[in-house]
Amino acid sequence: MTDNQPQPRLADRVAIVTGGANGIGRAIASLFVREGARVAVVDIDERGLHSLTEAEPGGQVLAMAADATLATSAETTVQTVATEWGGLDILVNNVGGRIGGGGLDATESDWQATIALSLTSHFLWCRASAPAMISRGRGRIINIASNAGRYRSNTGSSGLSYSTAKGGVLQLTRTVAHELGRFGITVNAIAPGSVLTEAGVQEERELERDVYDRVMRETALGYFAPPEEIASIALFLASDDSSYVTGTTILASGGWCAS
Amino acid sequence: MQFVSGRPVALVTEASNPIASAAALRLARSGARVMACDVDGEGLEAALDAGAADQHITTFAADLTVGGEADRLINFAIEKFGHIDVLVTGPALPPNISWPNGQKDQLLSVATHALRGWINGVQAAIAPLERSGGRIISIVTSAGRYRTGYFRPETMNLSSAPEALANGAILSLIRQLALELAPRRIRLNAVVVGLMEGSGEFAQMSERERRFALEEISLGRLGTPEEVAGAIAFLASNASNYVTGTAIDVNGGWWMS
Numbered sequence: 001m002t003d004n005q006p007q008p009r010l011a012d013r014v015a016i017v018t019g020g021a022n023g024i025g026r027a028i029a030s031l032f033v034r035e036g037a038r039v040a041v042v043d044i045d046e047r048g049l050h051s052l053t054e055a056e057p058g059g060q061v062l063a064m065a066a067d068a069t070l071a072t073s074a075e076t077t078v079q080t081v082a083t084e085w086g087g088l089d090i091l092v093n094n095v096g097g098r099i100g101g102g103g104l105d106a107t108e109s110d111w112q113a114t115i116a117l118s119l120t121s122h123f124l125w126c127r128a129s130a131p132a133m134i135s136r137g138r139g140r141i142i143n144i145a146s147n148a149g150r151y152r153s154n155t156g157s158s159g160l161s162y163s164t165a166k167g168g169v170l171q172l173t174r175t176v177a178h179e180l181g182r183f184g185i186t187v188n189a190i191a192p193g194s195v196l197t198e199a200g201v202q203e204e205r206e207l208e209r210d211v212y213d214r215v216m217r218e219t220a221l222g223y224f225a226p227p228e229e230i231a232s233i234a235l236f237l238a239s240d241d242s243s244y245v246t247g248t249t250i251l252a253s254g255g256w257c258a259s
Numbered sequence: 260m261q262f263v264s265g266r267p268v269a270l271v272t273e274a275s276n277p278i279a280s281a282a283a284l285r286l287a288r289s290g291a292r293v294m295a296c297d298v299d300g301e302g303l304e305a306a307l308d309a310g311a312a313d314q315h316i317t318t319f320a321a322d323l324t325v326g327g328e329a330d331r332l333i334n335f336a337i338e339k340f341g342h343i344d345v346l347v348t349g350p351a352l353p354p355n356i357s358w359p360n361g362q363k364d365q366l367l368s369v370a371t372h373a374l375r376g377w378i379n380g381v382q383a384a385i386a387p388l389e390r391s392g393g394r395i396i397s398i399v400t401s402a403g404r405y406r407t408g409y410f411r412p413e414t415m416n417l418s419s420a421p422e423a424l425a426n427g428a429i430l431s432l433i434r435q436l437a438l439e440l441a442p443r444r445i446r447l448n449a450v451v452v453g454l455m456e457g458s459g460e461f462a463q464m465s466e467r468e469r470r471f472a473l474e475e476i477s478l479g480r481l482g483t484p485e486e487v488a489g490a491i492a493f494l495a496s497n498a499s500n501y502v503t504g505t506a507i508d509v510n511g512g513w514w515m516s
Contacts, residue, residue, distance in 0.1 A: 174515045181477025181512045192501075220441035225501040232498035241489030244453075244482040247515035251505045255437045255446075258504035259516070 008036030009239045014085045015039045016077060018068040018125060019095030021048025023197030024144060027227035028092055028234045033060045035235060037090070040081050042068050068095040069121045074128035081132075088132040090238045093122040093169075094144045097199075098162040111161045118165035119172070126176050130185070139185035141176065142237045144230075145169040147193045147253045154193055154215050154256050155207055166191075170249050177247035186246035188237045193253025194224040220255025267391075268340040269495065270332070271295045272323060272380050273349020275302035278398050278452060281484035282347050282491045283307060287316050289492055291345065294336050298322040323376035329383035336387075343387040345495045348377050348397045350452070351429060353421035370424035377429055381436070385445065392444035395433075396494045398487070399449045403427045404506060405514040408460065410468060430506055437504030446503040448494045453510025456481045477512025 010032055020029040021043035029039045033056050040062040043049050049063040062084065066073040081088050096118035100110025122143055133139025148158040149166025170189055177187035194200060194215065204212060204224070216222065233250055236242055251258050267290075271283040274295035284307065287293045293316045297303040300320030307316055319335060321328040336343055353373035356365050381395060388395065401407060403426025407419040433447045440447065454461055454472060461481060464472060473479055487509045493499055494507070508516060 177512045177515070178477045182479045184478070186478070186512075220438045220503060221446075221501065222441065229501040232500070233493075233502065236490075236493040236498055239489075241493055243489065244478065244486035244509050244511050245490060245507065246477050246512035248508045249516070250502065250507060252501045254501050255441055255503040258434050258437065258506075 008034075009235065010090070011036035013037040013089040013238070014081055014087055015090035015092060015238070016042065016081060016088065016125070016129065017092040017094055018042045018121065020092070021045040021052055023199060024192070024195060024227045024230050025092065025094035026052060027231035028094065029061065030056060031228070031231040031235055032090070032238065033058070037238075038062070038085050040064055040077055042066050042073060042077055042095075044068070068125070069116050071124045071128070074125045078128045078132055087136055088129055089136070089138065090140045090142070091125055091129045092142045092144070092234060092238075093125050095121050096144065096165070096169075098159050100161075101159050103160040106159070106161055114159075114161035115165050115168075118162060119168040122169055122172055126172070126187075130180060133180070133185050134183045137184045139180070139183070140238050141180075141185065141187040142234050143169050143173050143187070143189040145173070145189045145191045145249065147191050147251065147256060150191045150249060150251065151257050154218065154253070155203070155211060157203065157207065173249065174247045181246055186237070186242065188242070188245060188247070189249040190230060190233050190237070191249050191251050191253070192225060192230050193219065193256045195230055196224050196226050200224070215256075218256055219253070223254065225252065225254060267291045267344035267495070268336065268342055269293045269345035269347060270336055270343060270384065271347040271349065272376065273297060273398075274318075275299050275306045276349045276352070276398070277306065277457065278455065278484040278487045279347065279349035280306040281488040282398070283316055285485065285488035285492050286345070286347070286495060291495075292340055293317070294319055294332075294339070296321050296323070296332055297349075323379045324372055326379075329379040332380075333383045333387060342391050343384060344391045344393045346380065346384045346388065346393070346395045347491060347495070348380055348395070348429075350398045350400050351377060351422070351425040352400070353425055355417035355419050356421055357416075358418040358420050366420050366424065369421040370428070373421065373425040374428055378432075385440065385443070388445045389443040394495055395445065395447040396491050397429055397433060397447070397449045398491070399426045399429055399451050399506065401451060401453060401510065401514065403430045404451045404508070404516065410471070433506065434504045441503065446499070448499065448502055448504070449506040450487055450490045450494070451506050451508045451510065452482070452487050453508070453513045454481050455487075456483050475513055476510070480511065482509060482511050
């Protein structure tokens with residue numbers, strides 16, 4: 001940690017990060033690269049992917065322009081990574097988001113699109129990645145959930161479909177952890193509070209001043225997280241330091257709520 | 260991963276405990292200057308000796324349940340190192356008691372005694388930790404969050420209620436103090452430990468119970484103190500900046516919250 005010449009903590013590891021062109025996923029991909037990993041980044045945002053590969057020119061990033069909600073994207077990516085880099089060590093299920101809005105007034109198609117993006121995608125990538133990890137007898141799966149899935153949205157604006165999907169991600173985390181544990185694979189989740197990604201900043205700008213002040217007052221540490229402070233938790237979960245941690249959710253909400 | 264300050268000072272209490280001593284060694288190996296404290300000075304030397312040969316760990320014998328001892332510890336650390344960045348509290352392990360039979364008020368007195376060390380240590384450390392923007396990390400047993408033991412006891416000879424009470428109280432205090440000490444730049448978190456290699460609990464199980472226990476644990480094996488120390492190192496570092504008031508299970512996927 002403070003050794004004079006710190007060892008890269010993910011040397012020679014191979015990772016996949018879904019939705020990694022922007023925001024938390026991008027911060028994770030960049031940190032993993034800095035720690036020696038080779039990272040396949042899957043995103044539909046081709047411009048974001050381009051800017052990421054420009055920023056990480058060392059050949060450690062493989063940009064995969066694909067829709068992470070499709071089973072074929074997951075299967076193709078795992079196959080490509082296995083061919084190019086010889087296997088898969090770490091899966092970061094980061095893709096997610098809310099489509100449409102509202103609570104019970106959401107349309108059925110928005111509801112299903114949100115569940116597909118934020119929950120079913122995690123299932124598809126776990127399913128596609130597990131065999132490659134099982135064959136090596138080790139692996140790390142890190143699911144990016146939300147405090148909205150554990151308690152409720154801190155701003156109140158995240159919506160029913162999104163919160164429900166994120167709650168599902170936490171249960172998927174526990175259950176897949178138990179299923180894959182005997183193969184030496186750990187599965188954990190991070191439940192962030194408000195994060196200052198581009199999308200997060202935009203969401204906060206749209207909040208009424210009063211709501212913003214309330215959430216800030218409720219956040220013990222008194223600030224919203226830069227994406228790097230979520231990425232550093234993902235690094236812990238990807239590293240040897242978390243070898244006996246599985247099925248857990250690490251709450252990263254600055255003390256907004258904890259249990 | 261970086262510590263709060265370049266060459267942090269970490270205090271570890273109940274450091275004769277195997278998990279606490281593993282944490283002391285791990286933090287030292289990662290560059291921290293470590294002071295390890297335990298009521299049992301000789302046990303402390305023995306616990307740290309195995310790995311401490313090339314580490315710089317200062318030992319200090321003190322009973323933190325006794326008034327003034329925690330201040331003596333903190334003052335010594337400040338004199339020696341100038342500041343404190345991390346406090347790791349070892350597990351509260353009160354003895355099992357005969358309950359609800361037996362002495363009246365024994366549950367409360369036994370649990371309170373174990374809790375007193377934690378409270379005294381934390382209270383004494385707050386001022387120096389405020390100056391450094393420091394961390395408190397508590398090693399808590401499963402009894403505090405879930406319960407002890409894997410199985411329904413066949414007989415109810417002795418109760419672990421004091422352990423549940425003391426460790427549950429520590430988790431409650433961590434949540435509360437994370438809020439109250441946030442303005443003073445102090446973060447508090449816990450690791451909740453599962454079944455460890457070398458634990459008495461596992462040794463006392465029948466063959467069949469051991470098999471059952473290992474089936475319950477997702478990873479299918481016991482943990483090691485060094486693995487818990489890995490999670491403690493995370494909570495001691497800047498990597499956990501946005502994490503406070505939480506408890507991380509380090510149990511190989513037994514109970515999951």
